[in-house]
Amino acid sequence: MSKPALTSNNLDAFWMPFTANRQFKQNPRLFVGAEGMFYKTADGRDVLDGTAGLWCCNAGHARPRITEAVQRQIAELDYAPAFQMGHPHAFELAARLSALMPSPLDHVFFTNSGSESVETALKMAIAYHRVRGEGARTRLIGRERGYHGVNFGGISVGGIVANRKMFGTLLGGVDHLPHTHDLSRNAWTRGQPESGAEYAEDLIRLIQLHDASTIAAVIVEPVAGSTGVLIPPKGYLERLKAICDQHGILLIFDEVITGFGRLGSPFAVDHFGVTPDLVTTAKGITNGVIPMGAVFCASHVHEAFMTGPEHLIEFFHGYTYSGHPVACAAALGTLDTYEEEGLLTRAAELGPYWADALHSLKGARHVIDIRNIGLIGAIELQPIAGEPTKRAFSAFLKAYEAGVLIRTTGDIIALSPPLIIEKGHIDQLVDTIRDVLESLD
Numbered sequence: 001m002s003k004p005a006l007t008s009n010n011l012d013a014f015w016m017p018f019t020a021n022r023q024f025k026q027n028p029r030l031f032v033g034a035e036g037m038f039y040k041t042a043d044g045r046d047v048l049d050g051t052a053g054l055w056c057c058n059a060g061h062a063r064p065r066i067t068e069a070v071q072r073q074i075a076e077l078d079y080a081p082a083f084q085m086g087h088p089h090a091f092e093l094a095a096r097l098s099a100l101m102p103s104p105l106d107h108v109f110f111t112n113s114g115s116e117s118v119e120t121a122l123k124m125a126i127a128y129h130r131v132r133g134e135g136a137r138t139r140l141i142g143r144e145r146g147y148h149g150v151n152f153g154g155i156s157v158g159g160i161v162a163n164r165k166m167f168g169t170l171l172g173g174v175d176h177l178p179h180t181h182d183l184s185r186n187a188w189t190r191g192q193p194e195s196g197a198e199y200a201e202d203l204i205r206l207i208q209l210h211d212a213s214t215i216a217a218v219i220v221e222p223v224a225g226s227t228g229v230l231i232p233p234k235g236y237l238e239r240l241k242a243i244c245d246q247h248g249i250l251l252i253f254d255e256v257i258t259g260f261g262r263l264g265s266p267f268a269v270d271h272f273g274v275t276p277d278l279v280t281t282a283k284g285i286t287n288g289v290i291p292m293g294a295v296f297c298a299s300h301v302h303e304a305f306m307t308g309p310e311h312l313i314e315f316f317h318g319y320t321y322s323g324h325p326v327a328c329a330a331a332l333g334t335l336d337t338y339e340e341e342g343l344l345t346r347a348a349e350l351g352p353y354w355a356d357a358l359h360s361l362k363g364a365r366h367v368i369d370i371r372n373i374g375l376i377g378a379i380e381l382q383p384i385a386g387e388p389t390k391r392a393f394s395a396f397l398k399a400y401e402a403g404v405l406i407r408t409t410g411d412i413i414a415l416s417p418p419l420i421i422e423k424g425h426i427d428q429l430v431d432t433i434r435d436v437l438e439s440l441d
């Protein structure tokens with residue numbers, strides 16, 4: 001049978017990622033343009049971006065420096081082989097990125113996404129121990145409700161049930177810390193919760209169970225985003241770091257969403273004052289314009305690989321598009337934009353207004369918790385009995401109709417607007433959400 005002709009209203013061929021495909025295709029939501037804080041829909045409406053795309057367009061949309069850098073680069077050097085060859089912008093970008101990170105996070109390995117950054121960091125951690133003669137350290141520790149992308153390593157250390165249960169036995173030798181979300185003690189918190197640092201002590205239990213000599217690394221998101229904004233209790237990350245150091249275990253921070261100004265400092269590393277051995281990033285590195293990710297690696301990890309005959313490859317890993325010239329150009333244009341407009345610290349200035357606006361929704365219909373940090377917010381809703389996620393999804397659809405893009409996960413509304421947001425936009429976002437909640441069953 002011949003296939004139907006490809007027309008603009010034939011939506012069938014594209015199997016959309018993380019989407020309710022059949023629901024979407026009955027009533028598609030299509031963006032055809034974007035500028036500043038707003039998307040433009042196919043039916044000509046402006047929609048306020050409350051989510052920076054997918055936590056990635058930190059400088060907002062259609063930023064001239066990034067557009068121009070990408071256009072110039074494509075015309076000048078479209079691609080250079082990533083293995084055994086290089087091009088100047090990859091080195092320039094790595095140097096500029098490492099200057100943003102505290103020492104010893106002085107080296108950068110390029111990838112194309114957050115998921116690839118996670119796989120890269122996990123492999124680096126296991127290989128690091130092996131090159132130092134501790135080849136038995138292969139075990140990886142993640143955390144319940146963690147999100148580390150969708151590849152096999154990432155879903156193995158991740159802790160979101162729906163992302164794991166369909167895909168077999170995953171990686172062996174993985175264990176999980178408990179998550180830190182505890183509404184009975186920490187509901188309505190602004191910033192870091194007071195209670196819960198003791199959840200880090202579970203790492204001691206896992207070390208007693210498996211022995212430190214079998215554990216390569218612990219990976220956590222400093223602030224868990226995709227699972228509905230779980231903010232680390234005061235003292236928790238510090239304690240994880242201390243236990244890891246004491247037992248020779250590498251600590252990996254997954255900063256795919258917290259990186260590039262989301263918390264009011266360049267990285268969560270600065271915000272929390274805790275420096276891990278490896279940091280995974282993506283998204284905001286290019287303002288979402290071209291796919292790219294990067295793993296920051298501490299000198300002691302990097303140096304461990306720089307041994308043996310110099311003509312040999314030190315780390316058997318990399319992607320055809322690691323450090324792609326166009327992605328590097330986009331990232332350099334992005335860093336220029338962040339620096340010129342002070343965006344890596346803007347969330348700290350706006351934070352109090354953001355927090356007050358969000359917490360004004362306390363008492364709104366269906367709301368059981370509100371929490372915030374930097375320019376991140378979460379509004380947790382009472383689920384409809386027997387129909388989890390339905391109420392929040394209805395809120396998402398209604399907000400879109402009312403001209404505001406929000407994101408929902410489970411029954412939680414998660415907000416992460418571009419860092420260029422103005423107070424008036426914050427008011428529009430919160431007022432729309434209030435009206436939407438009032439209108440929901």
Ligand SMILES: Cc1ncc(COP(=O)(O)O)c(C=O)c1O
Pocket residue numbers: 112113114115116118147148149150221225226254255256257282283
């Ligand atoms: C913490 C974290 N890690 C990894 C990823 C995966 O990134 P990507 O979708 O670019 O593969 C995400 C995406 O949201 C994330 O939030």
